[in-house]
Amino acid sequence: MDNRTQQDFEPKIIAFVCTWCTYAGADLAGTSRMQYPSNVRVLKFPCTGRIDPVFILKAFQQGADGVLVSGCHPGDCHYIAGNFHARRRFAAFRKLLEFIGVDLNRLQFSWVSAAEGGKWVEVVTDLTEKVRTMGPMVEFKELALEEQWSGAIDTPELKEAYNAI
Amino acid sequence: MNNHAALDTSIYTAVTEAIRVEAQRILSEGQVTAVIGYAASRRKGSARPVIATDAVAADKLIFTAACVNNLAVYLTKAKKDIHKGGKIGIVVKGCDLKALIGLMGESQLKREDLYLIGVPCSGVLGSTMQPATELTTATIAPKCCECDVHQPTGCDFIPSVTVPSTPQLEGKYSAEIARLEALTPAERWSYWKEQFAKCIKCYACRQVCPFCFCEQCLCDRNKPQMVDSTPRPSGNTAWHIVRAMHLAGRCAGCAECERVCPMDIPLNLLNRKMAKELKELYDYESGLEVLEKGPLNSFAEKDDQSFIK
Amino acid sequence: MQNFISEQNLNVLLEQLIKSGKRVVAPRVNSGTPLYEPLSASGEMDLKELPRRSAKEAFFPVCEDILSYEKVGLNVKLSDVDPARFPETVLVGVRPCDAAAIPVLDAVFSWDYKDQFYLERRRKTTIVGLACTSSDDACFCSGVGLSPSTTKGSDLFLTPLEGGGYVCETYSQKGEDLVSNYKELFVDTTSAKPLPLAEVRTETFDLKKVKAWLDNNFENSYWDGIAISCVGCGACAFVCPACHCFDIVDEGAEKKGQRRKSWDACGFWKFTHHASGHNPRDLQPKRYRNRIMHKFKYYDDKFSQTLCTGCGRCIRVCPVGIDIATIVEEISHK
Numbered sequence: 122m123d124n125r126t127q128q129d130f131e132p133k134i135i136a137f138v139c140t141w142c143t144y145a146g147a148d149l150a151g152t153s154r155m156q157y158p159s160n161v162r163v164l165k166f167p168c169t170g171r172i173d174p175v176f177i178l179k180a181f182q183q184g185a186d187g188v189l190v191s192g193c194h195p196g197d198c199h200y201i202a203g204n205f206h207a208r209r210r211f212a213a214f215r216k217l218l219e220f221i222g223v224d225l226n227r228l229q230f231s232w233v234s235a236a237e238g239g240k241w242v243e244v245v246t247d248l249t250e251k252v253r254t255m256g257p258m259v260e261f262k263e264l265a266l267e268e269q270w271s272g273a274i275d276t277p278e279l280k281e282a283y284n285a286i
Numbered sequence: 287m288n289n290h291a292a293l294d295t296s297i298y299t300a301v302t303e304a305i306r307v308e309a310q311r312i313l314s315e316g317q318v319t320a321v322i323g324y325a326a327s328r329r330k331g332s333a334r335p336v337i338a339t340d341a342v343a344a345d346k347l348i349f350t351a352a353c354v355n356n357l358a359v360y361l362t363k364a365k366k367d368i369h370k371g372g373k374i375g376i377v378v379k380g381c382d383l384k385a386l387i388g389l390m391g392e393s394q395l396k397r398e399d400l401y402l403i404g405v406p407c408s409g410v411l412g413s414t415m416q417p418a419t420e421l422t423t424a425t426i427a428p429k430c431c432e433c434d435v436h437q438p439t440g441c442d443f444i445p446s447v448t449v450p451s452t453p454q455l456e457g458k459y460s461a462e463i464a465r466l467e468a469l470t471p472a473e474r475w476s477y478w479k480e481q482f483a484k485c486i487k488c489y490a491c492r493q494v495c496p497f498c499f500c501e502q503c504l505c506d507r508n509k510p511q512m513v514d515s516t517p518r519p520s521g522n523t524a525w526h527i528v529r530a531m532h533l534a535g536r537c538a539g540c541a542e543c544e545r546v547c548p549m550d551i552p553l554n555l556l557n558r559k560m561a562k563e564l565k566e567l568y569d570y571e572s573g574l575e576v577l578e579k580g581p582l583n584s585f586a587e588k589d590d591q592s593f594i595k
Numbered sequence: 596m597q598n599f600i601s602e603q604n605l606n607v608l609l610e611q612l613i614k615s616g617k618r619v620v621a622p623r624v625n626s627g628t629p630l631y632e633p634l635s636a637s638g639e640m641d642l643k644e645l646p647r648r649s650a651k652e653a654f655f656p657v658c659e660d661i662l663s664y665e666k667v668g669l670n671v672k673l674s675d676v677d678p679a680r681f682p683e684t685v686l687v688g689v690r691p692c693d694a695a696a697i698p699v700l701d702a703v704f705s706w707d708y709k710d711q712f713y714l715e716r717r718r719k720t721t722i723v724g725l726a727c728t729s730s731d732d733a734c735f736c737s738g739v740g741l742s743p744s745t746t747k748g749s750d751l752f753l754t755p756l757e758g759g760g761y762v763c764e765t766y767s768q769k770g771e772d773l774v775s776n777y778k779e780l781f782v783d784t785t786s787a788k789p790l791p792l793a794e795v796r797t798e799t800f801d802l803k804k805v806k807a808w809l810d811n812n813f814e815n816s817y818w819d820g821i822a823i824s825c826v827g828c829g830a831c832a833f834v835c836p837a838c839h840c841f842d843i844v845d846e847g848a849e850k851k852g853q854r855r856k857s858w859d860a861c862g863f864w865k866f867t868h869h870a871s872g873h874n875p876r877d878l879q880p881k882r883y884r885n886r887i888m889h890k891f892k893y894y895d896d897k898f899s900q901t902l903c904t905g906c907g908r909c910i911r912v913c914p915v916g917i918d919i920a921t922i923v924e925e926i927s928h929k
Contacts, residue, residue, distance in 0.1 A: 174531050175504070175512045178524050183848065195587065205585035208594065209568070213534050213582060215593060216563040220466065220556070221527060222475025231595035244595055260475055267483070267519040270633055271656030274680045327918050329732045334916030335824045355915060359826060365879075415911040416731060480626055486648070486657055486858065490828035494914045506865050514846050516658045516857040521846075546914035548647055548830050550628045 132186040132252040134161040136245070137172045138233075139204070142193035145235035150242050157242040158249040161189070168192065170203025174214040177228065181261045187227045187252035189244065194232040204232075226251055227258055290424035293409055294450040301349045301405055304445030305377055308403055309344035312375055318401045321375035322357045323347040331418035335360065349377070351421040354410045355494075356540040358385040361395055362499040375401040379410070380435025383574065384538035385496040390576045392536070394499060397576075404441030406449045409433070413545060423455060429541040429554065431455035440574055459558040466555070479519065482526055484549040487517035491529065491543035491553055497536045504528065530556035535564050535581040538572040598774060598781040602759040608780050609637035612685050620653055621687040622646045631686070642688045642725065649836030649906065650693040651700060653686050654716045658857035661712070661843070665851040678715035685773070687723040692736050692906035694724040694748035696836035702898040703839060712856070721769045724749030725761075730793035733907030735920040737795035739802065741904055744792055756787040796920075801927045802891065802901055808929050809892040813884070817929075821922055822883030824915045829860030831886070831909035831917075837902045840866075861885045887922060 138144045144165045150157060166172050169192030177188050190211060198204045211230055219225050231244045252258075268274075309321040325336040325346045333352040337360070338344045357376055359365060378386060383404065389395045409430035411419055419425050436449045466474055492498045492505075505513045505525055513528055514521030529543075530553075537557040544554035564570045567590060570581035600608070612619050613634065621640045623632050629644040631653065665672045697717075704713040727736075727743035736742060746752045750770035753761035763781065765771045774781055832838040842859040846852055859866060862883065867876045876882045894902040903919070910918050 173512075175524075175528055178527060179512060182520065182524065195591070202585065205587070205589070206583070208589055208591055209582055209585050212567055212590060212593065213560065213563060214531060217527065217530055217534070217556070217560060219471070220474065220559050221478050221523075222471045222473070224471045229595065230593060247595075261520070261523075264479065264520045264523055268659075269483070269486075269518065269652075269657040271652040272518075272659035274660075274676065274682075327916055328921045329910070329918065332916055332918075334918075337823055360824070365826070414916065417916075418732075484625065484628060484630075486833045488829040488833045488860070489863070490826075490830040490912075490914050493826040493828035508844075511846075515842075515844055516846060516855050518658050518855075542914070546828070546830070546912075548834055548912040550626075550647075 130253065130257060132160050132249055132257075133184060134158075134187045134189060134245070134249055134252065135180040135185040136161050136163045136189040136191060137169075137176060137180075138163055138165060138190075139169050139171075139192035139199075140165050140167055141199040142197060142235050143191040143231075143233040143241065146233040146237045146241045149235065150238035153238050155238055155242045157245045160249045161245050168198065168200050168203035169207035170198075170200065172207060174210065177214070181223075181227075181258060182265065184262060186255075186258040187229070187248050189229045189231065189248055191231045191233050191241075191244065194234055197234060223260065224255070226255060290422040291453065293421045293423065293426060293452065295351050295408055295421050297406060297408060297447045297449065298349050298351070300447045301445050302347070304447075305347050305349055305403055305405070306345055308443045308445075309338060309347055309375060310341045312401055313338065313344050314341050317373060318375040319372035321347070321377070321401075321403070322360050323375075323377040323403075324349060324353040324355070324357075329417055332414065333417065347377070349405055351410050352414050352417040353377075353379075353405075354414055354427065354542075354545060356382045356385055356496055356542045358382050358389060358496040358540075359494055359542075361386070361400070362389065362496055363394060363501060364493075364499045373399055373401055375403060377403045377405060378438065378441070379405045379407045380433065380438040381429060381538065381540045383435065383438045383441070384572050385540050387574055387576055388536060388538045388572055388580075389496060389499075391578060391580065392497075402441035402443070404438035404444040406437050406445060406447050407433075408436060408449050408452055423453065426455070427541060427545065428458040429539060432457045432459060435574070438574075459555060460562075462552070462555055463559050463562065478523070478526075481551045482522040483519045485517060485522040485526070485551060486549060487515070487522065487525065488548060490546040490548065494542040494546050495533070496538070496540070496542075497533055498529075504532075526551075526553070526556065529553075530560055533557055534560040535570060535583075536572075537561060598763045598765075598783065599756075599785040600753075600761050600763050600781050602761075604780040605753075605761065606637040606640075608777050609634065609640065609687065611777065613637070616683070618682040618684040619687060620650075620684055631689075640688060643729075645690055645729075645906070645908075647908070647912075648834055649696065649908065650686055650689045650722075651696060651836050651839070653684060653720055654697070654713050655700065655704075655839060655841070655858075658855055659712065660853045661856055662854045663852070664845075664847075664854065666849070676712075678711050681716050681719055684716070684720040685723065686720055688725045688753075689722055689749065690727050690906070691724060691741060691743060691745040691747070691749075692727070692734075692904040693836045694722055695736075695741050695745050695904045697722065697748040699837055699894075699898075699900050699902060699904070700839055702900060703894075706898075721773050722748060722750045723770075723773075724752040726752070726754040726789075727793045728755055728790050730795060731907070731911075732796075733910040733920075734793070734905065735796050735907060736905035738798065738800045738920060738923070739901055739903050739905045740799065742792075743795060755790045756785065757790055758787050760785065760787060762789060798924070800923050802895075805891050805923055805927045806895055808926050809888055812929075813888070817926075818880040818884045821917070822880040825862065825879045825883050825917060826915055827862050827864055827879050827882065828914060829858070829862050830912045830914065831919075832860035832862060833858055834908040834912050836904055836906055836908075837890070861889070883917075887919075887926075891923065891926075
């Protein structure tokens with residue numbers, strides 16, 4: 122399905138971050154002219170408590186090779202307890218994904234504060250390199266190509282359309 | 287022939303009789319406006335949920351091994367056309383009672399609005415496609431093999447019969463979860479892929495679930511469309527992951543989702559897996575005590591965060 | 596025309612059909628569940644049980660693409676699915692209750708609008724029916740005027756013989772072509788007797804009376820009583836050989852995606868939910884009433900046919916044990 126080779130494979134990393142800590146931390150990394158992989162696409166949320174597990178699913182379905190969820194350190198939440206709730210939710214969700222057969226090495230969680238530009242660089246670089254060695258995430262993408270037998274037809278146009286995801 | 291032993295369901299005659307007498311009494315005394323229970327229907331051995339509003343209907347109530355439904359679903363917001371106010375009587379097995387307790391914890395029901403008729407239960411069938419099937423160690427619902435509430439407690443009325451001691455049954459879910467956990471991620475993925483591919487999105491799993499009481503399901507929304515609505519392997523997988531996640535820490539283990547699946551997808555495996563994880567992580571288990579908060583809408587500062595950088 | 600084919604030769608026939616590039620769809624067991632599915636080898640066929648889903652999906656798939664779209668600059672590029680790509684199919688081992696539903700569906704899919712997706716698949720499919728030798732108390736084909744040996748809808752019809760093998764009767768050009776293309780596999784005579792057919796319920800429904808009552812009782816408290824326990828899933832409609840409602844949705848991203856058609860069911864709350872927020876069938880009894888009305892009145896009004904073949908699937912899978920045979924019987928005695 123995926124004809125990108127290991128050499129020219131650039132992982133797509135989606136980062137769901139909270140606006141108060143990690144987004145500001147990433148901003149700090151940028152304004153401090155720190156270098157980090159451009160593979161990461163940042164999506165800003167009010168709080169990690171707002172990040173629904175279904176967003177992670179959607180990211181994988183739309184072609185992400187790795188996902189990062191990052192927010193304020195425990196005790197620092199702008200909304201007092203959003204990240205505590207998120208911590209439990211994601212602890213449970215990763216167990217579910219693991220049981221379904223998703224390799225958890227593609228999913229990273231972190232606490233990055235507004236002052237931790239360096240940590241942001243480290244987390245993003247680590248995840249990107251880890252996913253790079255793992256290669257493209259093909260499971261969800263291959264699933265998108267599959268049909269119930271009764272609806273399956275051999276149309277090259279459709280196959281091509283899917284491949285472009 | 288395999289050595290599948292028949293199970294003792296002899297108490298169900300006495301249970302049926304007791305349910306009828308009690309239902310007639312509370313209806314005629316005006317204690318309740320209706321009793322939700324089971325009655326026989328045309329097919330041999332079959333039972334279906336009924337809402338008895340008078341003594342004549344109450345005299346038709348039964349309890350048999352085919353009384354599989356979790357009637358708690360009829361008290362939820364999703365079925366609001368039934369519960370029109372007033373106190374309601376409901377026949378509950380131990381597993382169904384756990385669901386009612388869970389719904390009370392989620393402020394969906396008030397204990398004082400219910401008259402609980404608890405059923406001492408030695409097990410029900412795993413499938414009612416052929417309701418006349420005899421209850422044996424092979425046909426019993428897998429949930430009954432791991433049941434710890436054969437004798438419910440905390441009800442307004444419980445027939446005074448003793449549940450015969452059941453033979454030690456193999457815990458099918460724990461064995462199957464252990465088997466899957468021992469596989470590689472790729473092997474697990476292909477297992478679930480095959481299962482979810484069969485799904486036709488009839489949503490029977492959602493509709494019978496007492497905890498799926500959202501008036502509009504996330505998966506029925508299209509702005510934004512978080513989960514593809516068509517019954518293709520991709521949208522099916524997303525749906526079943528979302529379903530399992532939304533029930534994590536809430537599911538009471540009635541296994542209705544799995545029983546009703548016309549495509550035989552082992553849905554309760556996902557629910558049991560999540561229950562197992564939440565037990566390990568937060569020492570939470572669904573039970574017979576009303577809890578104000580479940581494991582995923584509460585937290586502790588010392589919660590494990592070894593998976594977070 | 597009557598012929599005979601041995602068990603072994605039927606397998607050879609399926610193998611040769613598969614080899615010739617035809618899609619052979621027959622009952623097989625998919626991780627424990629009997630379903631009509633394409634065979635990769637004749638040995639996969641398993642005729643013991645009635646498949647959980649009906650044979651309608653060979654013509655009316657669970658889900659299919661109708662077109663794909665892509666935004667190119669300011670324009671949108673549309674690519675239609677080309678029905679010419681639908682595979683030539685032989686549907687084998689179809690029970691009479693499933694086969695009989697197909698001519699019923701033909702009426703609605705070739706009525707005012709000619710549904711090329713359905714009709715093209717239909718044109719390319721040969722249906723090999725199979726007389727029914729097993730039943731349970733959910734079956735009621737005899738109640739709606741059919742029987743375990745009804746040949747309606749079949750191009751070629753097989754009746755199992757004692758000790759294996761089948762009597763083959765052809766009922767259309769397609770059936771005759773199939774036999775003549777592989778005539779070395781068929782023989783003219785056999786001494787074996789046919790297997791006894793499935794037992795059927797003895798009472799039949801007076802469908803005229805049912806319709807007459809339905810004509811006058813759109814509003815009736817009977818509906819509340821029968822459907823109060825209905826939980827509003829689509830299991831009954833999805834396993835039904837005759838239900839044919841579908842939904843059309845666009846799926847994909849903003850830039851590109853597919854328009855898809857997939858099964859829908861009148862039991863769903865969302866089925867009649869208007870964009871305004873209003874829902875004319877706001878309560879489950881109204882939705883269930885539509886199911887009965889469509890099957891025994893509306894379809895009769897429009898096409899003079901009954902939209903039910905008595906396969907009993909909806910009775911077996913209903914999560915809450917709603918029994919359509921009981922309902923029709925009750926109505927017929929009103």
